[in-house]
Amino acid sequence: MLPAIPRRSEIIRAQQDRGGLVAAVLPIHYSRALLRAFDVLPVEVWGPPNVDASYGAAHLQPYVCSLVRNALSFLRTGGLDVVDVIVVPHACDSLQGLGSILIDFVRPSQPVIPLYLPRGMRESDIQFLAEEFRSVYRQLEDITHRSPSNADLMASIEREEAADALLAQLHQRRPQLALTQTEFYRLVRAREYLPAETCSELARAVLDGRPTDSPLQRAFNCQPDDSSSGNAAPTRNPPLKGEGIPILLSGIVPEPMSLFESIAEMGGVIVADDLACCGRRLYPPGKSKDAFLRMAEGLLGGPPDPMRGSPIQERLDHLLRLTRASGARGVVFYDVKFCEPELYDLPDLRRGLQEAGIPSATIEVDLNDPLSHQALTRIEAFLEMIA
Amino acid sequence: MSGRLVYHLNVSVLGRTFLRVQRWQAEQRGASGWKSQHLAPPLKISPRVKELVARHWLEARYANLHRKVAWVTSGAPVELLKALDYCVIYPENHAAICGTARVAVDMASEAENAGYSRDICSYARTDLGAMLSGKTPVGKLPKPDLLLACTNICQTVLFWYRVLARHFNAPLVLIDTPFVYYEKASEHAVEFVKRQLEEAVPVMERTAGRSLDERKLQEVGRLSRMASQLWMEIMQRNHHRPAPITAFDQFTQMAPVVELRGDAATVDLYAAMLKEVDERITRGIGAVKNERKRLLWDNLPIWYRLRYLAEFLGEHGVALVASTYTNAWGELTALIDPERPFESMARTYTYPILNRGTGHKLATMKRMIDEYHLDGAILHSDRSCKPYSIGQIDQRDRLIRDCGVPALLLEADHNDSRCYSEEPVANRLAAFVEMLG
Numbered sequence: 145m146l147p148a149i150p151r152r153s154e155i156i157r158a159q160q161d162r163g164g165l166v167a168a169v170l171p172i173h174y175s176r177a178l179l180r181a182f183d184v185l186p187v188e189v190w191g192p193p194n195v196d197a198s199y200g201a202a203h204l205q206p207y208v209c210s211l212v213r214n215a216l217s218f219l220r221t222g223g224l225d226v227v228d229v230i231v232v233p234h235a236c237d238s239l240q241g242l243g244s245i246l247i248d249f250v251r252p253s254q255p256v257i258p259l260y261l262p263r264g265m266r267e268s269d270i271q272f273l274a275e276e277f278r279s280v281y282r283q284l285e286d287i288t289h290r291s292p293s294n295a296d297l298m299a300s301i302e303r304e305e306a307a308d309a310l311l312a313q314l315h316q317r318r319p320q321l322a323l324t325q326t327e328f329y330r331l332v333r334a335r336e337y338l339p340a341e342t343c344s345e346l347a348r349a350v351l352d353g354r355p356t357d358s359p360l361q362r363a364f365n366c367q368p369d370d371s372s373s374g375n376a377a378p379t380r381n382p383p384l385k386g387e388g389i390p391i392l393l394s395g396i397v398p399e400p401m402s403l404f405e406s407i408a409e410m411g412g413v414i415v416a417d418d419l420a421c422c423g424r425r426l427y428p429p430g431k432s433k434d435a436f437l438r439m440a441e442g443l444l445g446g447p448p449d450p451m452r453g454s455p456i457q458e459r460l461d462h463l464l465r466l467t468r469a470s471g472a473r474g475v476v477f478y479d480v481k482f483c484e485p486e487l488y489d490l491p492d493l494r495r496g497l498q499e500a501g502i503p504s505a506t507i508e509v510d511l512n513d514p515l516s517h518q519a520l521t522r523i524e525a526f527l528e529m530i531a
Numbered sequence: 532m533s534g535r536l537v538y539h540l541n542v543s544v545l546g547r548t549f550l551r552v553q554r555w556q557a558e559q560r561g562a563s564g565w566k567s568q569h570l571a572p573p574l575k576i577s578p579r580v581k582e583l584v585a586r587h588w589l590e591a592r593y594a595n596l597h598r599k600v601a602w603v604t605s606g607a608p609v610e611l612l613k614a615l616d617y618c619v620i621y622p623e624n625h626a627a628i629c630g631t632a633r634v635a636v637d638m639a640s641e642a643e644n645a646g647y648s649r650d651i652c653s654y655a656r657t658d659l660g661a662m663l664s665g666k667t668p669v670g671k672l673p674k675p676d677l678l679l680a681c682t683n684i685c686q687t688v689l690f691w692y693r694v695l696a697r698h699f700n701a702p703l704v705l706i707d708t709p710f711v712y713y714e715k716a717s718e719h720a721v722e723f724v725k726r727q728l729e730e731a732v733p734v735m736e737r738t739a740g741r742s743l744d745e746r747k748l749q750e751v752g753r754l755s756r757m758a759s760q761l762w763m764e765i766m767q768r769n770h771h772r773p774a775p776i777t778a779f780d781q782f783t784q785m786a787p788v789v790e791l792r793g794d795a796a797t798v799d800l801y802a803a804m805l806k807e808v809d810e811r812i813t814r815g816i817g818a819v820k821n822e823r824k825r826l827l828w829d830n831l832p833i834w835y836r837l838r839y840l841a842e843f844l845g846e847h848g849v850a851l852v853a854s855t856y857t858n859a860w861g862e863l864t865a866l867i868d869p870e871r872p873f874e875s876m877a878r879t880y881t882y883p884i885l886n887r888g889t890g891h892k893l894a895t896m897k898r899m900i901d902e903y904h905l906d907g908a909i910l911h912s913d914r915s916c917k918p919y920s921i922g923q924i925d926q927r928d929r930l931i932r933d934c935g936v937p938a939l940l941l942e943a944d945h946n947d948s949r950c951y952s953e954e955p956v957a958n959r960l961a962a963f964v965e966m967l968g
Binding site for chain 1: 652682686703889924925
């Protein structure tokens with residue numbers, strides 16, 4: 145059973161009540177440890193879904209993905225008023241453009257920190273990313289008037305690495321967990337805003353099969369978080385273990401979260417994922433003693449991702465490994481419309497999977513649309529095909 | 532017959548002779564070009580440009596027989612490859628040729644049939660279609676021995692070149708140029724680019740089977756700089772009123788500075804072009820005969836409707852005098868220093884307009900409006916080019932507010948005519964021209 149997860153708003157309030165700062169962080173890759181070392185809590189902004197997109201449309205053309213348009217709309221309608229700083233990692237041309245117009249034209253009241261992510265895993269990429277982190281460090285120094293030492297940074301890194309390791313365990317052991325699919329993703333996506341220590345505590349509780357009663361949760365009188373899923377209520381879908389037609393879910397972000405209930409109702413079960421917000425961020429620990437290098441090593445050592453320039457073959461090999469290890473019978477690519485990094489890889493990935501006897505299906509969504517019957521019918525037909 | 536012999540027979544003997552005759556015939560016929568009487572004939576040098584570009588594609592067609600071939604992105608540091616004697620192919624230019632020849636949709640459909648979404652760049656779809664089907668208006672595309680992708684124009688090229696690398700099983704060299712959000716790139720970003728350039732050399736040398744000659748690299752750099760300088764001077768002659776050439780002319784004359792940068796022939800060509808442009812100024816010839824208004828164009832051209840747009844505007848006495856796109860191939864000339872090739876390449880290839888913030892592009896447009904005495908701007912909102920297009924809505928608003936000039940956002944796509952609607956475009960252009968007065 146899923147332990148109660150503090151709500152996003154409660155976590156933000158608690159952080160600010162303690163005198164800490166909050167950063168809104170756009171997708172995908174950044175260093176949580178760096179922000180936390182300055183007592184800045186990263187709260188990620190994946191869209192969010194279902195906002196009035198017209199505010200974003202005042203700055204962005206309709207062929208920009210809904211994730212970016214919604215993020216701008218959310219900001220323009222006051223959704224980010226509560227945060228102290230906005231971090232925009234570079235992932236694609238659209239997020240690059242968003243970062244740029246925030247700095248040049250929209251100019252929110254909070255400082256905007258861009259972060260360029262190199263597109264390789266070469267020694268020069270690691271060195272460059274470490275330098276980028278040093279640059280962010282200096283900007284955070286100016287904002288927070290703090291200067292964490294290397295030891296402070298290392299302590300923060302170790303906390304995050306521990307949380308990442310537990311997150312990886314959750315993914316690996318998901319068939320054995322007594323969680324529904326919705327509960328599982330509510331738990332792992334809580335990493336988008338929970339402090340590492342709270343995440344770790346929740347993850348340990350689930351892995352150990354015991355309820356948690358942390359001081360933090362008691363303080364909040366916690367209810368399950370539903371901020372990212374709109375009106376999703378706790379559901380009693382079949383547990384993950386051993387039930388349903390096993391599939392692997394790839395793509396960017398599983399919104400709306402009711403997707404999981406729909407898949408469960410259709411007899412499917414997600415046994416592994418390659419989602420940008422989840423499985424692609426299972427970072428291994430870094431190795432260096434220098435904090436900045438270590439953060440760079442960890443971030444660039446994550447699973448293959450087109451946003452980090454991973455070759456298509458690496459992605460394919462990764463998907464094949466995941467499907468074999470998890471027993472998935474097929475792959476559903478669940479992508480946000482206009483997402484170029486995903487779209488370029490799809491034909492080769494699907495062909496490669498097909499050649500390995502693994503069928504796949506593609507679904508395109510807009511974050512402002514409810515899950516369409518067309519999409520559900522395609523998933524249902526796909527599940528019937530692979531059953 | 533050996534490959535080298537086949538190459539020399541087809542290229543040096545037959546092909547070049549044929550192209551020379553074709554050029555001579557075009558020169559004898561006199562410039563044909565626009566159907567509109569409101570436009571001056573194209574430059575007399577146009578057949579020579581055409582011959583140079585056609586010769587490049589002819590040589591490319593047979594290049595696999597005797598040279599190493601590299602496919603590169605348009606903003607890639609080509610000097611290294613030129614110095615190593617690669618035959619360099621620009622898929623983007625090839626796609627533009629397909630767009631102008633109006634075969635791009637047919638080729639893009641081949642890519643779409645293979646699973647590529649219509650939401651990805653139409654240049655990429657055109658070229659992936661050519662790769663998959665073998666269709667091309669240039670005869671035949673040579674297989675690449677090496678791929679060079681530089682992210683200074685977009686991230687799309689990396690996604691695209693990863694597909695090419697897998698298809699051709701060719702090594703992909705990546706020059707990753709961190710986006711410049713502020714006025715200056717950070718020193719660690721420039722150092723990162725320089726290091727990648729240095730690390731790319733052994734890979735390029737290995738494939739080429741020869742070592743990089745530093746003197747040759749300096750010579751190529753010098754020729755690159757001269758070509759860019761001349762190109763910039765040609766464009767800057769449009770400070771003159773009436774403008775001797777339009778941005779439409781520039782779109783069709785820019786191929787050599789993109790794909791033949793670093794060649795002596797390109798320098799000679801642009802020197803001759805500059806001379807002809809100066810003659811036009813001396814004789815008072817304007818590209819638009821009755822130039823009433825002068826405009827700026829932002830973004831890539833709409834390749835398949837160049838003639839229509841040129842004639843429509845020309846008939847209303849409107850000259851498209853400057854373009855941020857063609858300007859990009861000349862504005863960085865000062866950064867090219869052949870004596871310090873790696874340092875200067877690192878800076879030059881970090882600073883293209885597409886790798887800089889939306890505020891920088893606005894500042895560039897404002898400066899161009901001022902320098903070229905422009906009356907307005909057309910911003911092509913190009914569905915296929917997000918890095919160029921994102922920011923245009925705010926840029927348009929600020930041009931109107933800060934410069935007091937009308938600015939139009941025109942929705943289209945640089946290569947996919949299915950994303951272009953003639954009627955709404957005509958209506959919007961007509962209303963815009965009316966507003967110009």
